[in-house]
Amino acid sequence: MAEAGGEQGGAGVRARVNVPLRLKNDSGETAKIVSFRGLSDGLEHVAIEFGAVADIPLVRLHSECLTGDVLGSTRCDCGPQLQESLELLSVSGGILLYLRQEGRGIGLYNKLDAYWLQQHRGLDTFAANRKLNFSDDLRDYRPAAQMLQALGVPRVRLLSNNPDKSEQLRRYGIDVVDVVPTGVFPNERNIRYLRAKVEQHGHSIEITQEFA
Template structure:
């Protein structure tokens, strides 16, 4: 099955490959492979270098973050993690970054994320309690589409760029083995130290670089 751009339809029933195009970036040249997630109707993209088919492929599953990636917010480390992931894949000349739309604010959406940020600033709640105070899940993200995209690209196992063990566990539940999980540590700043501590203490993120840092920077 092919579409008007010549891209083949994905074998995985959950996603369909729609288009593939060369994408030059400041990090190097990637192939942008566009997919439609049949379950959600969301358009997704994977940035690929080299031939990703095979084992132990360097991989990042990156949740969209408008505030951190576009506006440079220092409330989180998302923009820096995205840049570091693309650099790592470019240096290895083989790998995949799956950029996951629909994951804003750990899946609660942009407006809800902004409301949660306001609760953190005004009421002193952490990132977990702010979501709960809004009657929202702590983490609503799903990785079925990401796993389908990786399978379509021929990825059989990954070295996952992530500090979040739960992300690797979710990927394995969808049939993509995690051969290793590689840290993606960003030095904390005054604005995101409390947020990072909540991720470590309440969401099980591995953030050993926070040890020994005083309560305030």
């Protein structure tokens, strides 16, 4: 039977269930996957909890990326970041918020249109979004803050290279006491994407490899 949860600011825990995971580090971890009700955007975001939640847990906000997370696309670093986060949290404990924000909030079909523009028009990821009449990044992290509040987590150590995540969480009432960088996963197909994130949106990614 699913476990009911509390209510915070209109959002609350809907259910909490145990799910065994198969991770590359062979941890054989069982995580708790938490669903919610009353989130501001009405989407089906989930939290994945590892171990007992600490007073100031390590938290990763990960936006859904079908191509990277599921299909292993090398056009981005989403898949490796997700795997790294799950493996780290399975060992150290913490929470991963899996947010249904495909394509930085523009949706899967529009993201594929942006891919076409990158491939055939030479645009970078942000210019492609603008060509489709979207802003560079439509993601609103208020639902993430609501999820943390519903879980009784007002203070976090944030696992991220994206300064917008910490800024928005603080704006929505979450105390980000530390920011822990993720790994860097460059390859010849995503290097331009990574450089665009650094140069245009201030991501804390140090790129040392060079690709032809």
